[in-house]
Amino acid sequence: MEIKSVFVVGAGFMGNGIAQMAALAGYKTTMSDVAADRLEGGIQEIKWSLGKFLSKEKITREQQEATLANLTTTTELEDAREADLVVEAVPEVMELKKEVFARLDETCPPGTILATNTSALSITSIAAATSRPDRVVGAHFFGPVPLMRLCEIIGGVLTSKETVERADAWARSLGKETVLVRKDHAGFIANRVTVPGSLEAVRLVDEGAATPEEIDRAATFGADTGAGPMVIMDNAGIDVSFRTAMAIYDDTGDPRFFPPPLMRRMVAANLLGRKTGKGFYDYSTGQRTAYKLNGIPVLPGEDETGDVRDERSAMIMKRILVPMMLEAVRTVETGVAVAEDIDKACRLGFNFPMGPLEFSDSMGLDDVLASAAAIYEDTGNRNYFPPPLLRHMVRDGSLGRKSGRGFYDYPHE
Ligand SMILES: NC(=O)c1ccc[n+]([C@@H]2O[C@H](COP(=O)([O-])OP(=O)(O)OC[C@H]3O[C@@H](n4cnc5c(N)ncnc54)[C@H](O)[C@@H]3O)[C@@H](O)[C@H]2O)c1
Numbered sequence: 295m296e297i298k299s300v301f302v303v304g305a306g307f308m309g310n311g312i313a314q315m316a317a318l319a320g321y322k323t324t325m326s327d328v329a330a331d332r333l334e335g336g337i338q339e340i341k342w343s344l345g346k347f348l349s350k351e352k353i354t355r356e357q358q359e360a361t362l363a364n365l366t367t368t369t370e371l372e373d374a375r376e377a378d379l380v381v382e383a384v385p386e387v388m389e390l391k392k393e394v395f396a397r398l399d400e401t402c403p404p405g406t407i408l409a410t411n412t413s414a415l416s417i418t419s420i421a422a423a424t425s426r427p428d429r430v431v432g433a434h435f436f437g438p439v440p441l442m443r444l445c446e447i448i449g450g451v452l453t454s455k456e457t458v459e460r461a462d463a464w465a466r467s468l469g470k471e472t473v474l475v476r477k478d479h480a481g482f483i484a485n486r487v488t489v490p491g492s493l494e495a496v497r498l499v500d501e502g503a504a505t506p507e508e509i510d511r512a513a514t515f516g517a518d519t520g521a522g523p524m525v526i527m528d529n530a531g532i533d534v535s536f537r538t539a540m541a542i543y544d545d546t547g548d549p550r551f552f553p554p555p556l557m558r559r560m561v562a563a564n565l566l567g568r569k570t571g572k573g574f575y576d577y578s579t580g581q582r583t584a585y586k587l588n589g590i591p592v593l594p595g596e597d598e599t600g601d602v603r604d605e606r607s608a609m610i611m612k613r614i615l616v617p618m619m620l621e622a623v624r625t626v627e628t629g630v631a632v633a634e635d636i637d638k639a640c641r642l643g644f645n646f647p648m649g650p651l652e653f654s655d656s657m658g659l660d661d662v663l664a665s666a667a668a669i670y671e672d673t674g675n676r677n678y679f680p681p682p683l684l685r686h687m688v689r690d691g692s693l694g695r696k697s698g699r700g701f702y703d704y705p706h707e
Contacts, residue, residue, distance in 0.1 A: 444643045
């Protein structure tokens with residue numbers, strides 16, 4: 295069955311972005327919400343965003359008009375009865391998602407695909423609320439949806455191959471680049487791989503081992519923009535990063551994903567980042583400026599020599615990037631995704647100039663292994679325990695770029 299009509303549940307930040315891109319791609323799109331004012335707000339957002347697209351000549355006036363003509367709104371979930379594909383974007387609460395999916399299952403024809411935009415909940419668990427788990431799929435867009443190109447496609451344990459392929463083709467028809475998450479794996483790819491590094495960055499701040507500015511200068515996967523983990527967390531919201539890490543921890547029981555106490559304190563104090571005016575930085579003047587949280591040990595000052603500063607910068611880089619590289623290796627090792635998709639997800643999801651496996655290949659897998667093993671030995675921190683695949687690759691001489699083969703082949707180097 296061809297997908298012609300799309301129904302989006304939830305008109306918030308993600309829902310209105312998904313509805314906009316579906317309508318722009320030519321689908322008859324209905325955006326729904328329980329709250330009429332959220333629908334109105336969603337339509338205003340869409341009009342504003344289309345206006346931006348038009349002024350930047352990304353779309354024509356005809357496309358702008360056709361997009362709005364393709365869009366309708368409703369407060370009734372039962373209006374999904376005609377939809378070929380439904381995308382759910384209600385708040386990240388399992389019971390709420392299950393309730394919505396159970397009602398959609400009763401409302402929609404058996405052939406309708408039901409997709410969820412969950413960030414970290416299990417697709418299999420959401421699908422269990424329906425009588426059609428083979429037609430339930432994860433379509434994890436990144437926000438703001440009109441600007442971010444990535445969509446992760448995830449099947450639950452009972453999702454059919456056909457459903458995954460159709461959801462993938464649909465997301466690509468909205469202009470998105472998709473990556474396939476081959477298992478229902480908590481945090482999927484981009485969040486799963488980056489969370490261990492982000493949490494380690496918070497621990498460094500908490501210990502007084504580095505300031506947020508130093509971390510953002512050192513740990514950027516080669517970018518010179520200073521858009522490192524603290525800026526990314528402040529932009530996304532500390533509460534969002536906290537909930538994502540907690541969801542992975544709840545699913546895996548792995549202490550590596552347990553958010554450090556400083557993160558809890560910041561959430562409790564409403565220091566959520568850009569949206570509340572303060573997070574790891576202060577935004578109250580309209581600019582991003584540094585400030586000190588009470589109780590964080592004071593670092594040595596500016597009088598440090600260049601050598602000491604360089605050494606610290608290398609230490610920060612390794613403490614934050616190595617856990618991400620190791621998690622990326624584990625993601626390959628467990629068959630969750632292929633190297634290309636892992637790197638693509640991190641580049642497009644977080645604007646990294648290079649993915650963690652490309653970066654590992656450039657650094658040398660033997661160097662990654664040695665750094666991880668040394669930090670693990672020194673600290674006993676399980677974040678740095680080298681996965682068997684990395685040890686095997688190094689033993690077999692697959693060292694990355696310098697040996698001509700690593701996670702990628704470099705035949706001419
Ligand atoms: N915010 C992000 O950056 C981001 C990124 C990727 C995925 N997500 C995921 O997308 C989902 C939505 O997040 P958001 O940031 O858009 O949230 P949001 O709070 O901006 O929007 C949620 C909307 O759902 C509506 N809603 C609540 N219950 C409903 C129901 N029963 N039926 C219909 N509508 C209902 C609310 O009124 C609200 O307008 C979550 O699962 C979140 O984890 C968010």
